[in-house]
Amino acid sequence: MLSYVARRLLFVLLTLLLSSLVIFGVTQLLPGDVATMILGRFATPEALARLRGELGLDRPLYVQYWDWLWRFVKGDWGTSLATGTAIQPWVMERLRNSAMLAGVGLVMSVPLAVVLGVVAAMKRDSWLDHVISVFSLALVGLPEFVTGLVFIGVLALGLKWLPASSAIEPDAGFFDALPKLILPGLTITLVMLAYVARMTRSGTIEVLKTDYIRTAYLKGLPAHEVILNHVLRNALLPTVTIIAISIGWLIGGLIVTESVFGYPGLGRLLLYSIQHRDLPLLQAVSMLVVAIYSLANLLADVVYAYLNPRIRLS
């Protein structure tokens, strides 16, 4: 198991290395020149050349790449071109915010989705199953900016139960921020719900058909024991994988949701860096998002292997 994890970590590092090449390459291809961006279009050629020299932009590309990568690994992510502030603490704060939102989203969506999926599977082809399927599919079909705006309209502006804006203070603790996390959390839940519930449903149906569930019933075990000890243990394996993979998206990919609610997460930071052509910031955020996705996939595989004795013990 340990060697398996070590091998997979090696692959993650390889992925990150390849991604760094792509990210660096793409940011080089973007139109515009960093020095011109900093000094403005009316800067003299001499000033531009001097700044390029200071920034090291006159060196060959591979040297620049290597220099960038090495500093990134050391934790020196440079300063933002747009604001002149240090990038690393800024990104880390956003990472923390994103992680909080992801956590809230998972806590809200997963238990509900799993229960709905199991119920739908147990009552397969009944009206309840159909209602769950139709509703969860209809909800996943709605884009986040629609559901988000509806939530704001109804729960914040209409009923005034929750704040409409989720712009939290930079140093807000989790419980201070919590009320502002609920609406974006709900929006995420709607996306996750159909996905996870359907996965749970099909996993449960598969397991219910197996011989060992028949064995469990014919041992004379009560139904709840069969479900908890025998069905879920196997049926949730694919679901757990899906959830672990989705962590990447929850932390690094919520551009629309964060924008709708004005939530300061990584997704919005990425958008900001693109809008402001803030190349160092863009590179840093991109690398971080790639790392999160890779680690989420690794987590999915490790959790699956851990829960599945056939893999864990081989």
Next chain:
Amino acid sequence: MGTPLLALDNLTVAYDTEEGPLAAVRGVSLSLGKGDRYGLVGESGSGKTTLGLAVLCYLAGNGRVTGGAIRFGDADLLTASAGELRRVWGGRIGMVYQNPATALNPSLRVGEQIAEVARAHLGLGRGEAHGKAVAMLAKVRLSDPAAVAERYPHELSGGMLQRALIAMALTSNPELLILDEPTTALDVTTEAVVLDLIESLAEEYGSAILYITHNLGVVARLCDRVGVMYAGELVEEAPVNDLYHLPLHPYTVGLLGSIPGLDADKHRAPLSTVPGRIPRPNELPAGCVFVPRCQLAEDACRAARPLYETVAPRRSSRCRRWLELAGGWRGAADTSPPAVTAATSGGAELSAQGVKKYFPTGGAIGNLLPSLAGPPVRAVDDISLSLPEGTTVGLVGESGCGKTTFGRCLVGLAEPTAGTVSLGENRLSPSVAGRPRPVLRRLQMVFQNPDASLNPSLTVGRAIGRQLALLADLPADRRRERVAELLRSVGLPESYAARLPEELSGGEKQRVAIARAFAADPGIVICDEPISALDVSVQGSLLNLLSELQASRGATYLFISHDLAAVRYISDYVAVVYLGRLWEIGSTAEVFAPPFHPYTEALLAAIPVPDPATPRRRLRLAGNVPSSVQVPSGCRFHPRCPRQLGQICETEEPPWRQASSSHRLCCHIELAELQRLQRLAPSTVEAANDA
């Protein structure tokens, strides 16, 4: 008999389908007393498994009991509440299933799965229940039961899993044990050990047994009464001896006749068979359900369903003409003459010299960097064998011994790691891709599972026609004619050319696969377990078909099988393989008579003979086939050998000994000594441990 333990009265079970309810079990009445051992025999589609589950009132979602009654002790199971049923399930009735590998939860430890029964029915706490589980695992003679209890199902072999399931079923000391084909998924040597175990435990626990199987041999060994099911009905019931010696239903007669005994061979007489197949519940004939396949059928049989009559004390039959059967009718003699080996068609002999096939372990990394890979799986490890023309060579051994891989090496589907395959003087390319068309044409293969070997989206005609186009260079207009001819030769109507595989029964599919193999007039056909996926009555007819084709076309067969009776029936020569090597080879008569290689001897002793009067030979193999990654030192058979001599077997490879010009075996024991040991009552040797 007193009050019966289990009484089924006119039980009918139906499945709701889109075509309306289909009655899979109709009007079955039977009863079991305390401690009875009842064998329920039938082929697939006979409704025997449905009946077994109906007894427990546990049917698939669309199944329900539509008539009759089930009484268990003093309870009426059909009206029992869910709670009452739960007390019966696993408490008063234990069940053992066909496939032990899927019957246990893959993510729970084996001990825990047994302990659940102890907690649910014996009211034990966690610790006590675990102790009980370990005790039960010891009871089924698993060595180191405490360690086995901590394992997950995938860490145990099929035989060990089946013992664990038996332990689970007996934990609550049930009054009735339902065993549904408990040994079908196991090797014959393991089967023998598991049957011994069931027999002795049933005696110890005094449980009654309902043994559901297609294997008449197993029933002969274990049961005292037999019921024969056909198409959802019980057609005959009798004490076991009576049934085997004087069957009173034509189906039973056919079933018994289609099993080759260990003394049958194709040169004497073809097997009697039951032509046709079991009708589906929606296509039942109006009168007797067996009419379409019955040689005794007359108009009256078609008019009305015969009664299930008590024809003698403790004997019942659902045949109007049972009296004629009682007079000794044994089926119309098959008119086809015994197959005689035809003159050979002139060609070269297929032979293998020193063929080895190693599979690397270690996955992708092992492929890239062989130095990191583990030791290889030595599936075939130095086999030399030639197939004399026009004969059948049987290749027997347990699963995992490398016999299929060897067959695939011959046809080039697996590239040997070392060694050569030659056709006459001609050395063949190791891979099928490198072999010229005339070679491909001469060398064909029939696979075990016709469901997997026939393309589901090609009609029978196209599947065979493709072969003709590719290998026989037959112009399109001649192909249709030839396909029809081939179908006739395998006993199928020409109209089948337009059918898709899914419209055929298992036996019919295998006939198509055989027709396809014979399409381009091959000289040599490798038959890899061609009958083992099929029902008993169909197996017999396919063995006959293969013999006929051989007689008429002079084909050469390599018949790969674990079924020694079938091998005995069809083969001229037999080679016994174990852990990738040959251990004995000779003419069929020689291999099936002493001196045997101890492995051959054990294989033979393990076969359940479909005749309760046959004295049993209790020679058992210990343990499982070892892994072909770490092959045992010395003689590879020594860890399981019931006749191991001692040190020499563990350190030195045994020599080949020549018993006759055509019979050789590989053992440290002198031939004369083997002969002497094997003439003695072999019951002194017993070594049954972990299967």
